Every structure is written in C-alpha cells, then in structure tokens.
Amino acid sequence: MADTVLEVRNLKVAFPCSGGVIRAVEGIDLDIHRGECAALVGESGCGKSVSALAIMKLLNTPPAVCRADKLQLDDLDLTHLPDRQMERIRGKHMAMIFQDAMTALNPVMTVGKQIDEIYLRHSRLSRREARQRTIKALELVGVPEARSRANSYPHQLSGGMRQRVLIALAFACVPKLIIADEPTTALDVTIQAQVLDVLKNMQQVHGVSALLIAHDLSVVANMADTVYVMYSGKIVERAAMQELFVEPLHPYTHGLLASVPRISDDRQPFVQIPDAVPHPMRKPTGCYFHPRCPRSSDQCQQRMPRLESLDHEREVRCWHPLRQPHEVRS
Amino acid sequence: MIRNSPDTGPLLEMENVSVNFPVKGPYPFSKKRWIQAVTNVSLQVSEGETFGIVGESGCGKTTLANAMIGMVRPTAGTVRFQGVDLYSLKPQVFREARREMQMIFQDPFSSLNPRFSVYEIIREPLYIRGQASETAMKAKVLELLKLVGLDEDDMYRYPSDFSGGQRQRIGIARAIILNPRFLVCDEPVSALDVSVHAQILNLLMDIQKSRHLTYVFVSHNLAVVKNICQNMVVMYLGTIMESGSSDAIFANPLHPYTKALLSAVLDIDVTKPRDRILLKGDTPSPIDPPPGCRFWQRCPSAMKGCATIPAKLAEVEPGHPVACHLISGFSPQQVADGLHEPVSPKSGG
Numbered sequence: 001m002a003d004t005v006l007e008v009r010n011l012k013v014a015f016p017c018s019g020g021v022i023r024a025v026e027g028i029d030l031d032i033h034r035g036e037c038a039a040l041v042g043e044s045g046c047g048k049s050v051s052a053l054a055i056m057k058l059l060n061t062p063p064a065v066c067r068a069d070k071l072q073l074d075d076l077d078l079t080h081l082p083d084r085q086m087e088r089i090r091g092k093h094m095a096m097i098f099q100d101a102m103t104a105l106n107p108v109m110t111v112g113k114q115i116d117e118i119y120l121r122h123s124r125l126s127r128r129e130a131r132q133r134t135i136k137a138l139e140l141v142g143v144p145e146a147r148s149r150a151n152s153y154p155h156q157l158s159g160g161m162r163q164r165v166l167i168a169l170a171f172a173c174v175p176k177l178i179i180a181d182e183p184t185t186a187l188d189v190t191i192q193a194q195v196l197d198v199l200k201n202m203q204q205v206h207g208v209s210a211l212l213i214a215h216d217l218s219v220v221a222n223m224a225d226t227v228y229v230m231y232s233g234k235i236v237e238r239a240a241m242q243e244l245f246v247e248p249l250h251p252y253t254h255g256l257l258a259s260v261p262r263i264s265d266d267r268q269p270f271v272q273i274p275d276a277v278p279h280p281m282r283k284p285t286g287c288y289f290h291p292r293c294p295r296s297s298d299q300c301q302q303r304m305p306r307l308e309s310l311d312h313e314r315e316v317r318c319w320h321p322l323r324q325p326h327e328v329r330s
Numbered sequence: 331m332i333r334n335s336p337d338t339g340p341l342l343e344m345e346n347v348s349v350n351f352p353v354k355g356p357y358p359f360s361k362k363r364w365i366q367a368v369t370n371v372s373l374q375v376s377e378g379e380t381f382g383i384v385g386e387s388g389c390g391k392t393t394l395a396n397a398m399i400g401m402v403r404p405t406a407g408t409v410r411f412q413g414v415d416l417y418s419l420k421p422q423v424f425r426e427a428r429r430e431m432q433m434i435f436q437d438p439f440s441s442l443n444p445r446f447s448v449y450e451i452i453r454e455p456l457y458i459r460g461q462a463s464e465t466a467m468k469a470k471v472l473e474l475l476k477l478v479g480l481d482e483d484d485m486y487r488y489p490s491d492f493s494g495g496q497r498q499r500i501g502i503a504r505a506i507i508l509n510p511r512f513l514v515c516d517e518p519v520s521a522l523d524v525s526v527h528a529q530i531l532n533l534l535m536d537i538q539k540s541r542h543l544t545y546v547f548v549s550h551n552l553a554v555v556k557n558i559c560q561n562m563v564v565m566y567l568g569t570i571m572e573s574g575s576s577d578a579i580f581a582n583p584l585h586p587y588t589k590a591l592l593s594a595v596l597d598i599d600v601t602k603p604r605d606r607i608l609l610k611g612d613t614p615s616p617i618d619p620p621p622g623c624r625f626w627q628r629c630p631s632a633m634k635g636c637a638t639i640p641a642k643l644a645e646v647e648p649g650h651p652v653a654c655h656l657i658s659g660f661s662p663q664q665v666a667d668g669l670h671e672p673v674s675p676k677s678g679g
Contacts, residue, residue: 043523043524043525044523158612158613159612160612161612188386188387188550188613189386189550189552189591189594189595189596190386190590190591190594190609191386191612192594192596193594193596193606193608193609194608194609196596197608215523215524216524216596217524217598218595218596218597218598219596221596221597221598221599222596245598245599255525256524256525257598259524259525259527259528260524260527260553260598261527261528261531261551261553261554261556261557262553262597262598262599263552263553263556263580263592263595263597264597264599269528269531269532269535269536270527270528270531270532270557271528272528272529272532273525273526273528273529274529276493276494276495276496276523276525276526277493277523277525
C-alpha cells in the first residue's frame with residue numbers, strides 16, 4: 001500500500017492506577033491515505049486524544065503503557081523507535097496542532113523565534129534564512145503584517161491568531177502527517193470558520209495528510225474525508241464522511257447525529273441518548289454501548305461485537321447495525 | 331412580547347443598561363480606562379418565554395445576564411423585575427426579590443462545592459433562607475432529585491462521583507429549590523458531552539413547562555437558541571445588533587453580523603452546500619471601543635459613515651429592530667457628505 005501515509009495496527013494504551021487499570025485505547029486500527037483528512041470523533045474520555053499522543057509517542061511511559069503491533073509513517077517504521085530518533089521525526093515528518101494555543105506556545109518567547117526553532121532544528125539554515133521562512137509561513141496562514149507579528153509574544157495575539165501560529169508551526173517543515181487535536185474548540189464560531197478554512201487550505205496546498213481529532217460533528221462534516229467514530233476506547237464505526245452523516249450504521253453514531261440541534265429544522269424535544277459515557281474503570285460487559293442502546297439484546301450484554309466491514313467501504317462494530325451487511329468479510 | 335397580556339408588563343425589563351468595568355492603566359495615576367462590557371441595552375422578557383442572548387465570547391452576554399439578576403450593578407440604566415427597579419431596593423427587599431431569580435452556571439465542575447454532599451448543595455438556598463426544618467428540606471431535596479432524574483441514593487454522595495451531565499442536573503435542582511419565576515441559564519450545556527446536551531436541554535424544557543418558568547438562555551450555539559427560544563437578541567461588543575422573535579431573525583437575518591454569524595455556524599447537514607460569509611479579523615477589544623458602529627471594521631458592507639456615527643436600533647419589521655446603517659440609512663445631509671459610500675470594495679466571502 002504505497003499511498004498509505006499512516007498505518008496503525010492494534011494500538012493499545014493503558015494507565016495503571018491505584019484502583020485498577022484504565023484502558024484508554026483498546027486496540028484501534030487506522031489507515032490514512034496521502035492527502036486525506038481522517039477524523040477521529042468521540043466524546044471526552046473516549047480515548048481520541050490519547051490515541052493521537054500515542055501515535056506521536058508523546059505519552060510519558062510510565063505511567064502510560066502503549067503497545068502497537070504496527071505504527072508506520074510512510075516508509076518509516078515507528079513501532080519500536082526510541083525517543084531520541086522520534087525527536088527527529090516529530091516536527092519534520094509528523095506534527096501536531098494542539099487545542100489550546102495559549103498553553104501550547106511558549107509564553108516567554110516571541111512566536112517568530114518559536115517557528116525559527118523548527119527550521120533551525122530540522123534543516124540547515126542560517127538564522128536569517130530561518131526567519132525569512134518563518135515570515136513566509138506566517139503569511140501563508142493569513143497572519144497580517146507577518147514581519148512585525150513574528151516579534152510578538154503569544155499573549156499579544158488573539159486566540160484566532162495564536163491558532164494560526166500553531167498551524168504555521170505544524171506545517172513549517174511540510175510534514176507527511178498533521179495531527180490536529182481539537183484545533184478550533186477554544187475559538188468563537190466566526191473565528192472557528194476562519195481557522196478551519198486556513199487549515200483546510202494548507203492541507204490541500206501542501207498535500208499533507210491529516211488526522212483530525214474532534215468532538216464536534218459539525219467540524220468533522222466540514223473537514224474530513226473519512227471518519228472514525230470512537231466510543232470508550234474502541235472504534236465503533238468507520239465510513240466516508242458523506243456516508244456516515246447520511247446513513248450512520250452504529251446506533252451510537254445514529255443517536256449522536258440525531259441529538260445535535262440543527263439550524264435547518266425545528267425539533268422539540270431533542271432526540272436524546274440516555275445515561276452517560278461509562279467510567280473508564282467500570283466499563284460494562286459485552287458491547288460498551290449496550291446500556292444506552294435502543295437496539296441492545298442479550299447478545300450485546302455478553303459479547304463485544306467485532307468491527308465488521310460492510311460493502312468493503314465501511315466498518316461497524318455492532319450486533320444490530322441499522323443496516324445489515326450485504327456481505328461480511330472475515 | 332408574545333404571551334404577554336396587555337395589562338401586565340413584562341417580567342423583566344432593562345432600559346438603557348450599561349455596565350463598565352475599570353481596567354488598571356499601564357502605570358500608577360494613569361488615566362483610568364473602561365471596558366464597556368454592555369452598552370445601552372434595552373430589552374424585555376415576558377412571563378413564560380425563553381429569551382435567547384447570542385454572541386461570541388467577550389460580547390457581554392454573561393455580564394448582561396448577571397446584571398439581570400442583580401449580580402452586577404449596572405453603571406447606568408434600570409433593571410425592572412416585575413415592575414420594580416431592582417437596584418433601588420433596600421438590601422433586605424433586594425434579597426427577597428433575588429429569590430425569584432436564579433441561575434444555572436456554565437461549568438458544572440466549578441459551580442458545585444466539592445466538599446458538600448449533593449444534599450447540602452441542593453438544600454443550601456433553603457438553608458440560607460432559614461425557614462424550613464431539616465425534615466422538610468430533606469423531603470424537598472428528594473422531590474427535586476427525582477425531578478431532575480437522580481436517585482435517592484445520590485443524596486449523600488459528592489460531586490466528584492458524578493459525570494458532567496449529572497452535575498448539571500444537581501445545579502438545576504439547586505436553582506429551582508426556591509421556586510423561582512425567572513431562571514438564567516448561562517451556557518448550560520457547552521461544558522458537557524455532546525450526547526448529554528439533548529438530555530439537559532429536554533430536562534430544562536420539561537421543568538419550564540411544569541413550573542411555568544421564564545428562561546433567559548445565554549448561548550453561542552445558534553442551533554440550540556433557534557430550537558428553544560421565542561425571542562432573542564444578537565450581541566456584538568456589548569451592544570445589541572438585532573433583536574426580535576427567533577423565527578423572524580433566523581428566517582430573515584438583517585444585520586450583516588447576524589448573517590455572518592449564521593453562515594459561520596457549521597451544520598452537520600452534509601447534503602446541502604452553503605455559501606459561507608467569512609468575517610475578516612477578530613473581535614476588537616471592548617476597552618474604549620470605536621465611536622461608530624462597533625462592527626464596522628469587520629463588516630463586509632461597511633460604509634464611510636459607519637466608523638463615526640453609532641447605529642441605533644430601528645424597527646424594520648414590527649418587533650424586529652436592527653442596528654445598522656444599511657437598514658436605517660443616512661440622513662440626506664450625510665448622504666450629501668458621501669458617508670454612504672462603501673469603505674472599500676470587499677467581497678463577502
């Protein structure tokens with residue numbers, strides 16, 4: 001598979017703690033193709049951010065325990081790569097955009113200097129050349145007066161501008177993969193629209209693949225090509241974006257989509273999913289979603305369904321999906 | 331405005347309310363500067379309705395909500411609750427009036443005391459009032475726990491044992507224990523998981539129906555506001571840009587800011603492509619804002635006069651006032667001065 005940029009097989013992350021083990025991620029597989037934007041959607045605590053950090057190898061081990069059968073970035077095998085060598089990959093071959101730009105940026109360093117660092121670290125450039133690249137990078141993400149703004153400190157910039165700086169940072173070396181962890185959650189709607197526009201544009205211009213982590217389905221609907229839906233550490237559904245939003249197959253995805261209030265129609269009361277996400281240390285037996293699921297049966301309480309593929313295009317982990325598979329691949 | 335019978339006034343009325351906060355100057359004895367959080371806002375909330383306040387962060391919607399229930403004293407203007415000027419009341423009477431108005435906070439993690447049990451949290455308002463016996467309070471708390479969908483066993487557990495949605499239910503029970511008439515919900519679901527939003531919103535609507543409450547619903551989520559509010563205001567930098575029934579505003583947004591806000595909202599309807607108006611720049615600082623229309627720097631259709639002449643709310647359709655020079659137009663003299671010419675040819679998106 002030449003055009004797969006990121007291949008993750010059976011990624012598991014656990015956090016041992018005093019009361020037991022929190023299994024945050026329970027064996028997920030991801031395939032991200034060149035130029036594609038894949039989204040990992042789920043509610044808080046479902047393990048989406050932890051998955052992203054595990055792929056970047058940014059989790060502290062211990063306390064975290066990470067295992068993966070395969071972690072391949074393009075032609076680089078990261079599965080057992082030691083920290084030292086990961087440092088050369090992060091920033092250059094894969095980069096991350098964090099949610100909160102105020103904490104992600106160094107408050108006592110000008111933003112220009114922080115971007116310069118990336119160029120100085122990963123390519124042989126003089127300081128002056130690095131600064132020129134930095135200014136160009138800032139211009140690309142739509143920072144006005146980039147030359148003077150490069151000398152500002154993060155607190156002097158607005159939230160939208162800071163997020164643009166983070167995007168410029170991530171795209172500085174034109175990596176193979178960008179992981180964007182809730183890039184617009186901290187922003188207002190009008191600014192969110194601007195930043196998503198920049199992100200999408202940058203991704204298309206450079207042909208970079210992206211893994212978007214989001215809890216907001218509307219952001220996903222506007223950005224992603226492929227969507228992975230996570231629930232309690234497992235992937236419950238994978239589909240192309242259009243198909244997922246038009247015809248969700250997992251009852252969780254279906255409930256989630258139905259419960260989002262839309263501007264385009266009036267529905268009252270809102271469709272609701274009962275109860276709440278299970279505590280990570282007290283996950284139910286069988287399918288994790290069965291206590292909240294309208295379609296649950298005895299089978300669901302006893303055994304966790306497998307992620308089965310439907311029509312070769314999409315996968316769903318459910319004993320009673322909203323549409324039965326025409327054919328089931330083993 | 332909808333359900334009001336003509337002889338009774340609105341439940342809550344704000345007239346030309348402004349709230350300013352002082353900011354420290356860069357050096358001692360420097361001239362004091364003011365954050366104009368809310369400027370010259372007038373509105374009416376009728377009995378039994380849900381009134382929406384919409385805007386981006388920093389536009390003054392929470393300050394406005396706080397001024398409604400007596401948590402922030404306005405710098406100017408009057409707030410009348412049931413026809414009585416709230417801020418002219420003596421402290422004791424004021425406290426009585428405050429019992430009629432309660433608040434549900436945005437963050438259920440910081441708004442509940444972690445060292446209080448659920449029982450102590452919910453009974454606190456009754457306890458402070460000091461008229462109910464322990465058994466009466468217990469019975470009342472139990473009744474409310476059931477109403478908001480929690481169990482009797484939950485009474486002596488602590489907030490840390492609960493999920494965000496359950497905590498918000500506790501916050502709702504606390505807010506309604508004194509049987510208020512007026513409830514301010516300040517972003518009640520934005521800190522919660524997506525799958526829980528609908529539960530909490532439905533609960534709020536049920537309580538409103540069964541207890542005949544009036545809600546002021548502060549939110550940045552336009553889809554929620556559209557679905558639950560009858561009337562609403564759109565705020566920008568402390569001023570009202572557009573107000574009216576939510577049906578009218580969503581069907582026919584008139585102010586350029588409302589239009590941009592509506593089009594910036596990402597919808598999950600993937601089947602319908604939409605034109606998006608992308609606003610340039612950020613919300614300017616509310617410290618010493620510009621004298622003219624507060625939106626003009628970001629406005630796709632700004633005219634020369636917008637920078638200097640404040641736009642006043644003017645009714646375009648009955649009950650649908652808009653503050654925009656595009657709608658109200660300039661006087662003949664101003665037109666003669668060329669104030670109606672566009673600032674620069676900009677495209678809307």
